[in-house]
Amino acid sequence: MRVTADTRKCLGTGNCALSAPEVFDQDDDEGTVVLLNSQPPSKLHSAVRRAVQLCPSRALQLAEDTEPAETKA
């Protein structure tokens, strides 16, 4: 999964920072999104999808990679 954040569209509502604080923060002065990790680990994917869904200004975009098949031990 690759995440992009367009600060020009961002309105600083903070839903992303609440949903996935390991991935999204907000600039202290401007309030606009700060992307902490553009390729978050799979355990955060569900939270990131929720953040993208909640973004009121469509500032966040996702490109989901095809997951590699899991190897079984």
Next chain:
Amino acid sequence: MTTPAQTLPLYPWLDHDLHRPLDPQPEFARLRAEQPIVYVHMKNGHEAWLITRHEDARAALRDPRLSAYHDRPGFPQMGPVDRAVRPGTFAHMDPPDHARLRLILAPEFMPKRITALRPRIQEIVDELIAKMAAEGSPADVVEALAMPFPSRVICEMLGVPYADHSFFQGHTRVLMSQATSGKASDSSFETLLSYLDRLVTAKEQDQGRDILSRLADRVNHGVITHREAVGMAILLLFAGHETSANMLGLITFTLLQNPGQLSQLKADPALINRVIEESLRYLMIIHTGIVRIATDDVVIGGQLIRAGQGVILSLGSANRDENVFAHPDQFDIHRDASQHLTFAQGIHLCLGAHLARAELQIAIKTLFLSFKSLRLAVPPSEIPFKNDMFIYGVHSLPVAW
């Protein structure tokens, strides 16, 4: 037998069933089932499509072709008299003005800023609770806590001297009343406007670290005009006063009417977040809905809405949509209420949502943990609900302990 659209009573419908004051009017459930998007005539002469389902309201909120700009011809304003959009009222504007203004305030209301404010919010509640305890039972929760608490919080955040807050409360009460004539409303607005005008001017000369100082700084840098700064201050003042205050009264009443769940909260205070989220879903203070106008032809829920036609989104109805919330008319703190539309969605998503949650969580938890035996001091049927106001709530809530 269905009621044809043209025989629907004029909108908005303010009076609630006396026996079910916390529920939307029964008409909404019928509309969701039979006529989810229906054309209504309004008391002030406007016309609009009334949207009652969650899915349709959500789609409408996120559609950029539905404008919030109140000055568009035919915009279905809700009040008795149409008003021009005042400078700074970004809630009634579209991009790019909306973003230019909102972004100035965004960092003041973002989650981590509100988190840092929680200890101070707790202190303010504690002071008011201590005063309530000292004055003894019985008390009116509205006078003792619901009105002064959010008022004090927003006044501090803005940088308005607290000594002036009762002056504000009187005037905002007048402004929000449905029954007020146009004249009285203008006079109250002008009074508040001129006070804030003087305060913003003072901060343009001498800035602190509060919101009005931040606005004054932006005026000095030419990002916004002085008049816009004053307009934004007044917008925050209204939003900061009446919304949380009315929710506090309604939530207190609701919990007292649901003693089983209230006991659960008292036994496990960590439930407060769930209690508040379900309260945000179950209760509605903006009971007339919010309004938009189509700037292009739009299809919502299979209904064509033509460019220039108005739209009313009943968020209270959406929050009781049985397609989204099982047994929607039941207050249930254990359900997942997170899909509620109380703070709307899209670019006009409530700026104060994080603050509202913090205020409600802290105040309700502290109230019920401080007064473990809190009960109504009068029969529930005697509690006066605001059937005459744009913003719903209780006029008073007499309690004893």
